[in-house]
Amino acid sequence: MKYSIYQMDIIAGKPDANRMKVRHWLEAEMKENKPDIVVLPEMWTTAYTLKALDKVADRDGAKTKSFLKELALTFNVNIIGGSVANQKGGKFYNSSFVYSRSGELVYEYDKIHLVPMLNEHDFLAGGEKVPEVFELEGIKMGLIICYDLRFPEIIRSLALDGAQVLHIVAEWPAARTRHWKVLQTARAIENQMYVVSANRVGEYDGVEFAGASMAIDPWGDVLLEAGEEYEETLSISLDLEKVKTVREEVPIFTSRVPHLYKKEL
C-alpha cells in the first residue's frame, strides 16, 4: 500500500482553486510516485474561513463527493479525502469522505470534537457518531480529524475493532507543534498501529500551521516527517506485517483488564 500524503497550503475561501490544486498535485503524483492511496488535510477546500461558511461550504458534501469520486476513478487511486466544511440539515459540519479506487464512497465521518481555540463551536456542529473502522484493499483502517487526536478513547476503540492504520487529517497550529508530534507518536505506540497524517502549512487569520505531516510505525518510530513551513509530499509504503510482529512482541491487547476500567473508557 503506497501512500502519497499531501501537506498542502490551502487558499482561503476558494474551493474551486483548491480543487484545481489537488487535481494538479495528483496528476503529478500519479506520474512520479504512483500511489495506491492519497491523503489530504483538514478543511482543504476552504481553510478556516468559518465566517463565510454560507458561501463556501459544500451542501451535503455534493461537490466534494463528486470531485473525489471522479479523481478516484480517473487515477485509479484510493482517497482519504481530508475534510471539508459541509452544510447538512441546516447545520455546518467538518466532514470527511473516503473513496476507494473503484469510485465507491466507503466511509464518511463528521469531526466530533470541536476546537475552542479556533472558535469551531460558534460556527460548526459536532458529529454524533464515533469513528468506525473501514477497509481499503482489504486493510482495516480508521480516520480522525485533527483535535480528535487528543481523545485517546476513540482511537483505542478503532484499534479494538481491528484498525491497523490511523489517518489523521489536520489543520494543527504551530503554537502546539510539540503536542501534535508527541500525541501522534503516543497513539501509534499505545495502539500498535501505523499513524499517517496530513497537516496543512501556511497561515490563515494570524494562525500559523505546523506542517510536520508524518508516517509513524506501530513501534512508534517516525518513518517520515515533513518540514514545518512548505508544501511537501510524503511518499511511503507501509509493511502491514509490522503491526502483527509488534503486537506479538509487546502483547498489550491480551494484557488489558477491561473489567477494571471505568465503563466510559
Ligand SMILES: NC(=O)CCC(=O)C(=O)O
Ligand atoms: N483543527 C484542529 O482541530 C486544531 C486542533 C488544535 O489546535 C489542538 O488540538 O491543539
